[in-house]
Amino acid sequence: MAADRIRSRIPLGxxxxxxxxxxxxxxxxxxxxxxxxxxxxxxxxxxLSTVLTPALVTTFSAARHARSDADSAVVLRARLQTRDARTxxxxxxxxxxxxVFAMAGRVVRAPARGHNRHGWVITTxxxx
Numbered sequence: 001m002a003a004d005r006i007r008s009r010i011p012l013g014x015x016x017x018x019x020x021x022x023x024x025x026x027x028x029x030x031x032x033x034x035x036x037x038x039x040x041x042x043x044x045x046x047x048l049s050t051v052l053t054p055a056l057v058t059t060f061s062a063a064r065h066a067r068s069d070a071d072s073a074v075v076l077r078a079r080l081q082t083r084d085a086r087t088x089x090x091x092x093x094x095x096x097x098x099x100v101f102a103m104a105g106r107v108v109r110a111p112a113r114g115h116n117r118h119g120w121v122i123t124t125x126x127x128x
Contacts, residue, residue, distance in 0.1 A: 020080050020088055027051070027120040028090050028107055029078045035125065036073035036094060041065050052122050060125075071097040080107065090122070102128040 031051035037043040038060060045061040052060065078092040083106075090105040105125035 020082050023118070024080055024088055024107060024109075024120055027118045028080055028088075028122075029075070030118075031107075031120075031122055032078050032090070032092070032094070032103065033075050035060055035122075035127075036075065039063050039065060039127070040072050042072065051118070051120075052125070056122060056125055073101075076100065078103075085109075090125070094127075104128075 034043065034047060034051055038045050038048055041064055045057070045064055048057045048060055073094050073096045076093045076095055078090065080088040080090055082088050086109040088107045090103070090107050092103050094101055094103060103126065106123050107120050108123050109119060110121040111119075
């Protein structure tokens, strides 16, 4: 009964966060797939500079594995939650063989120039 009396102060239909730019969704999906392909050794690590900050490029280049087995990483879900107009939190999951892993990170709007033509960059990324 007490639960019936508790009401949200947020009117129905009010968005909890600003809408995310559709280009951020496309970028996040592309970027996570690219990172996993580099870590698996299916792509050269030089391609990471288009989607990651320089510190993360170094980190994920060092984590690179030459995999010859069929257990390549496959993105299952990549989602974004807006923090503000320039920042979104990235979260999702990926599979390697029969195992499912989590991922999380932060995507920030960046000036589109040079190798970064997407207008977004991943500043933090954790692969579980």
